[in-house]
Amino acid sequence: MTASIEIRDAFKTFGHGPRAIQALEKASLDIRPNEFVTFVGASGCGKSTLLRMIGGLESLTSGSITVNGQPIAGPGVDRAMVFQHYSLYPWLTVADNIRFCRQLKAHTRDRTSADVEKASGRADALIRLMGLSHVAHAYPNQLSGGMQQRVAIARALMSRPPILLMDEPFGALDAQTREVMHDLIRHVHRIEGSTIVFVTHDVEEAIYLGQRIVLMAPRPGRIDTLYDVPLPAERHQDMKLAPEFLGLKREILDRIRETSGMKTDLEQLARLSAEAAELEA
Numbered sequence: 034m035t036a037s038i039e040i041r042d043a044f045k046t047f048g049h050g051p052r053a054i055q056a057l058e059k060a061s062l063d064i065r066p067n068e069f070v071t072f073v074g075a076s077g078c079g080k081s082t083l084l085r086m087i088g089g090l091e092s093l094t095s096g097s098i099t100v101n102g103q104p105i106a107g108p109g110v111d112r113a114m115v116f117q118h119y120s121l122y123p124w125l126t127v128a129d130n131i132r133f134c135r136q137l138k139a140h141t142r143d144r145t146s147a148d149v150e151k152a153s154g155r156a157d158a159l160i161r162l163m164g165l166s167h168v169a170h171a172y173p174n175q176l177s178g179g180m181q182q183r184v185a186i187a188r189a190l191m192s193r194p195p196i197l198l199m200d201e202p203f204g205a206l207d208a209q210t211r212e213v214m215h216d217l218i219r220h221v222h223r224i225e226g227s228t229i230v231f232v233t234h235d236v237e238e239a240i241y242l243g244q245r246i247v248l249m250a251p252r253p254g255r256i257d258t259l260y261d262v263p264l265p266a267e268r269h270q271d272m273k274l275a276p277e278f279l280g281l282k283r284e285i286l287d288r289i290r291e292t293s294g295m296k297t298d299l300e301q302l303a304r305l306s307a308e309a310a311e312l313e314a
């Protein structure tokens with residue numbers, strides 16, 4: 034299951050008058066069915082706001098966002114979200130956390146035994162897909178952060194959402210666990226076929242995961258540049274050292290520095306140190 038997303042002239046302003054914050058200005062983007070798109074950019078450039086608007090958690094000030102041509106009117110089972118903090122039910126086992134997904138809960142009264150059986154089959158498949166078989170009967174607090182995030186992803190996939198929206202899902206994990214999660218989420222993308230929109234601060238993560246990168250810039254929040262990732266669909270960790278990977282990483286980092294004003298700060302710092310050195314001489 035998959036879906037396209039069309040963003041047209043999306044504006045988002047928080048607050049009113051002189052204190053208003055322009056979180057997003059005139060953003061337009063087409064995301065293709067089954068595409069894996071990563072959003073990257075300096076803090077405050079509107080990445081999460083745009084993701085939340087696609088998720089229906091935030092309204093637009095003007096413009097439109099449609100999924101398969103249908104305007105978004107709020108959250109829906111066609112768009113699952115995964116955040117940095119996994120909010121699992123602590124009193125349920127891993128398997129039950131995955132089984133008791135939002136969609137099933139919403140239809141508890143009308144559920145037939147065939148529905149329950151189907152849900153259990155899906156949950157079992159996801160437990161295997163996410164490498165959770167050995168902890169299926171454990172409770173969340175018995176698991177590492179990485180394993181808890183696997184459960185959260187499995188739970189999000191339970192209703193076969195055509196779109197998976199991920200907001201810095203691996204931001205709190207250590208570097209090794211993140212690498213494992215990167216390969217896992219790319220595998221999930223291949224197997225499940227969902228369209229994935231993934232927000233991150235980490236340029237390397239954005240390149241390794243994405244087929245396309247959307248670089249956003251702050252003040253006002255906006256889409257700045259789109260990059261196609263010049264890597265094959267099948268990825269492995271060694272590719273992070275390939276010249277085309279490193280070249281794109283440098284290009285994106287430079288652009289982030291430029292658009293966030295960091296370049297000017299760095300240039301000023303260099304000038305100040307040169308002046309200080311001259312004074313000392």
Ligand SMILES: Nc1ncnc2c1ncn2[C@@H]1O[C@H](COP(=O)(O)OP(=O)(O)OP(=O)(O)O)[C@@H](O)[C@H]1O
Pocket residue numbers: 047048054055056074075076077078079080081082083234254
């Ligand atoms: N609910 C809100 N009320 C007021 N301002 C908000 C709200 N949510 C976001 N903002 C502001 O909108 C701008 C964009 O925020 P957003 O969180 O989307 O950026 P971001 O790129 O995801 O940043 P980060 O990478 O730091 O999470 C920021 O200036 C932020 O302070």
